[in-house]
Amino acid sequence: xxxxxxLFALLAGAVLTLVGALLPLYHQxxxxxxxxxxxxxxxxxxxxxxxxxxxxxxxxxxxxxxxxAVAAGLLVLAALFLRHRRFGAVARFLxxxxxxxxxxAVWTILQVYLRLAQGxxxxxxxxxxxxxLGLWILAIACVVALVGGVLVQRVPDQxxxxxxxxxxxxxxxxxxxxxxxxS
Amino acid sequence: xxxREDVSRSPRRRVVGGVALAAGAVLALVATRLPLTxxxxxxxxxxxxxxxxxxxxxxxxxxxSVLDPSPVRYGVPVVVAAVLLVVTAALVxxxxxxxxxxxxxxxxxxxxxxxxxxxxGWTVGQVLLSxxxxxxxxxxxxxxxxxxxVWVLGLACVVALAGGLLVQAWPVRAAVPPPERGVVVHRLPDDSGGxxxxxxxxxxxxxx
Numbered sequence: 001x002x003x004x005x006x007l008f009a010l011l012a013g014a015v016l017t018l019v020g021a022l023l024p025l026y027h028q029x030x031x032x033x034x035x036x037x038x039x040x041x042x043x044x045x046x047x048x049x050x051x052x053x054x055x056x057x058x059x060x061x062x063x064x065x066x067x068x069a070v071a072a073g074l075l076v077l078a079a080l081f082l083r084h085r086r087f088g089a090v091a092r093f094l095x096x097x098x099x100x101x102x103x104x105a106v107w108t109i110l111q112v113y114l115r116l117a118q119g120x121x122x123x124x125x126x127x128x129x130x131x132x133l134g135l136w137i138l139a140i141a142c143v144v145a146l147v148g149g150v151l152v153q154r155v156p157d158q159x160x161x162x163x164x165x166x167x168x169x170x171x172x173x174x175x176x177x178x179x180x181x182x183s
Numbered sequence: 184x185x186x187r188e189d190v191s192r193s194p195r196r197r198v199v200g201g202v203a204l205a206a207g208a209v210l211a212l213v214a215t216r217l218p219l220t221x222x223x224x225x226x227x228x229x230x231x232x233x234x235x236x237x238x239x240x241x242x243x244x245x246x247x248s249v250l251d252p253s254p255v256r257y258g259v260p261v262v263v264a265a266v267l268l269v270v271t272a273a274l275v276x277x278x279x280x281x282x283x284x285x286x287x288x289x290x291x292x293x294x295x296x297x298x299x300x301x302x303x304g305w306t307v308g309q310v311l312l313s314x315x316x317x318x319x320x321x322x323x324x325x326x327x328x329x330x331x332x333v334w335v336l337g338l339a340c341v342v343a344l345a346g347g348l349l350v351q352a353w354p355v356r357a358a359v360p361p362p363e364r365g366v367v368v369h370r371l372p373d374d375s376g377g378x379x380x381x382x383x384x385x386x387x388x389x390x391x
Contacts, residue, residue, distance in 0.1 A: 062313040067309065089353055097294040097297065097298035104298070104305075105302045107303060108257060109306065111255050111257055111259060115255040
């Protein structure tokens with residue numbers, strides 16, 4: 001039950017990561033002569049108001065989405081191979097580590113956001129930055145994946161103890177008819 | 184041959200892993216003091232340079248005054264990961280003095296720290312890639328180069344991950360020891376009072 005819950009948490013963490021990467025990480029509004037407002041996702045920059053470029057959505061110069069997508073892929077792989085006889089240990093290793101890789105990526109994005117949000121505190125701010133839904137969802141993805149990673153780990157008792165056989169135990173005794181009975 | 188699952192806990196491998204975790208931490212901390220990229224800007228009337236690191240930027244005196252006074256502190260998650268690596272390395276190397284029940288959490292902690300460093304290091308790499316440009320115009324020539332901080336940070340991630348791998352108790356397929364020679368007597372459950380049947384060992388050879 002514990003392991004199954006962990007498996008679902010890992011998969012949910014992966015899905016939340018992919019969804020969070022597609023949603024805006026932060027919004028920025030420039031208070032210039034002409035209003036300019038845009039939102040940044042892990043892949044693209046989307047213009048909301050302002051002079052329209054060739055397209056109102058273009059590729060972001062920083063592709064945060066790459067480490068996020070790789071982390072999501074590794075979480076799925078870890079979940080798929082958890083019960084594999086040969087790769088189960090590798091899957092548990094990934095299940096423990098990849099959520100922290102996700103945390104590292106999201107934390108770095110947060111550092112960028114915190115720097116941009118410093119501009120809000122100026123007396124007459126030129127830019128106003130606010131967090132987007134994507135940043136919150138990525139934070140939730142980190143927590144969910146971490147919980148999953150912890151739940152699928154084997155506790156020491158499980159490592160040491162051989163599984164108890166179920167039902168009656170039958171021993172095959174070879175050549176028993178050749179020997180005398182000992183009372 | 185029958186196989187059973189066991190876990191390997193080679194003391195020497197754990198020591199190497201612990202040392203690798205500590206080395207990863209030191210390399211990560213060194214990387215925070217080194218520049219990651221450098222941009223050289225050549226104007227017709229002179230030249231300037233601009234370096235980016237994990238704690239901010241450094242520039243030649245002529246453009247230093249126009250730099251952002253509060254740059255992005257990419258170094259925060261890297262330093263936290265380095266501290267976690269130091270703690271787990273100390274716990275791994277001092278594992279003999281710890282009760283057995285701490286072994287598994289320490290192993291997981293080593294993995295967490297190594298992956299935290301990798302995740303933050305990789306994302307910083309994505310930011311650096313965006314600043315990579317080489318331009319040539321009538322006004323200026325911009326050349327971007329990778330500095331030693333990138334290599335040291337990359338090496339720190341690899342070494343820390345290797346340490347995280349080495350300290351794990353990986354399952355191994357161990358052969359079940361061969362049965363003892365001679366007559367084996369099986370005690371059958373729920374057979375109290377009944378006869379106990381001696382069974383010859385096939386591998387004993389020559390006893391019959």
